[in-house]
Amino acid sequence: MLIFLFWKITFLKIVYINQIGYICNHKQNGDSVSLVNNRIHKMKRILVSGGAGFIGSHLCTRLINDGHEVICLDNFFTGSKDNIAHLMGNHHFEVVRHDVTYPYSAEVDEIYNLACPASPIHYQHDPIQTAKTSVMGAINMLGLAMRLDAKVLQASTSEVYGDPIVHPQPEYYWGNVNPVGYRSCYDEGKRCAETLFMDYHRQNDVRVKIIRIFNTYGPRMLPNDGRVVSNFVLQALNNEDITIYGDGKQTRSFQYIDDLIEGMIRMMETEDDFTGPVNLGNPNEFSIQELAEKIIAMTDSSSKIVFKSLPNDDPKQRQPDITLARKKLGWEPTIELEDGLSRMIEYFKGSKTNK
Numbered sequence: 001m002l003i004f005l006f007w008k009i010t011f012l013k014i015v016y017i018n019q020i021g022y023i024c025n026h027k028q029n030g031d032s033v034s035l036v037n038n039r040i041h042k043m044k045r046i047l048v049s050g051g052a053g054f055i056g057s058h059l060c061t062r063l064i065n066d067g068h069e070v071i072c073l074d075n076f077f078t079g080s081k082d083n084i085a086h087l088m089g090n091h092h093f094e095v096v097r098h099d100v101t102y103p104y105s106a107e108v109d110e111i112y113n114l115a116c117p118a119s120p121i122h123y124q125h126d127p128i129q130t131a132k133t134s135v136m137g138a139i140n141m142l143g144l145a146m147r148l149d150a151k152v153l154q155a156s157t158s159e160v161y162g163d164p165i166v167h168p169q170p171e172y173y174w175g176n177v178n179p180v181g182y183r184s185c186y187d188e189g190k191r192c193a194e195t196l197f198m199d200y201h202r203q204n205d206v207r208v209k210i211i212r213i214f215n216t217y218g219p220r221m222l223p224n225d226g227r228v229v230s231n232f233v234l235q236a237l238n239n240e241d242i243t244i245y246g247d248g249k250q251t252r253s254f255q256y257i258d259d260l261i262e263g264m265i266r267m268m269e270t271e272d273d274f275t276g277p278v279n280l281g282n283p284n285e286f287s288i289q290e291l292a293e294k295i296i297a298m299t300d301s302s303s304k305i306v307f308k309s310l311p312n313d314d315p316k317q318r319q320p321d322i323t324l325a326r327k328k329l330g331w332e333p334t335i336e337l338e339d340g341l342s343r344m345i346e347y348f349k350g351s352k353t354n355k
């Protein structure tokens, strides 16, 4: 009995010392050790493809702040080292220059597959490479996840709904996409990636997650890449004409980057048999003209609005139905458009892109 008690006390001491040691080590290294439900939050190794882009850089930052190790994989086509400069000194952060159309290998627990140019100007620059990035990139990331038994999340897009005839768009709507147009390299590439994700899940039991991201904006968007919020903010700050393509009545919903990142993390944490797809976007709808007028007012700009003809296959309206995200992730956007826009305006005011 005495021997048993002695053994038990010694064992408990070792566990206690180990835990304290773990916390101290991590505190010494400058980490934030988070306690979730009174348990030490497990550090994971996470791969983020496209991690030097607009969304990827915010995701890497959040994952590092949550105490994880992050490998950022990027070919720097539209991403930049500036976007991740603030993470470079962190010994839990690694950058690898790599094109996802080629296989890549590293030991990781989770993969976020974001690599793909997102703005029409960039994805139409080399449409074959865009389709290859979506399709080959998906195959390579899924293959890696399969070998490692890692979870893998696909950053899909509201573009899979094309020019929708159902409004707002729920996940069970299959979309209205032109397979042979100028946007098809992106839209169909992303649709094919979703197919591959579901087939790897059904055929090989890979734990997959698919999110469909709607229009997202925030700091680190590239200026003048044709995305509407950054374009309008820059034009307004420079008192230049604000260009609206079409009559301005087409509607969009705009989600602030921090809301999206929260939704992505929550999606990754869902139970293994939940694959999605799940819409992540802000359901508050604005016409493009309303957006332009709001930005002009907020920047106190003398810009005038000018109208140009609508590009090919531009969808007339887009609004997410986020019922599923509310139910499965307990998620909904929290940042109002005015609040997000003022953060964006401050960012561009301080950035070298503002003349």
Ligand SMILES: NC(=O)c1ccc[n+]([C@@H]2O[C@H](COP(=O)([O-])OP(=O)(O)OC[C@H]3O[C@@H](n4cnc5c(N)ncnc54)[C@H](O)[C@@H]3O)[C@@H](O)[C@H]2O)c1
Pocket: 049, 050, 051, 052, 053, 054, 055, 056, 073, 074, 075, 076, 077, 078, 079, 080, 098, 099, 100, 101, 113, 114, 115, 116, 117, 118, 119, 133, 137, 155, 156, 157, 158, 212, 213, 214, 215, 216, 217
């Ligand atoms: N921003 C949005 O509103 C939005 C909406 C829907 C979906 N998405 C999706 O989210 C992801 C990230 O979008 P973003 O807005 O950050 O775009 P982004 O262009 O800023 O980022 C994409 C990143 O992928 C990298 N990349 C491109 N091709 C690559 C390749 N072959 N190999 C390795 N890296 C490559 C780029 O260099 C860049 O860093 C994309 O997959 C995009 O389709 C974004």
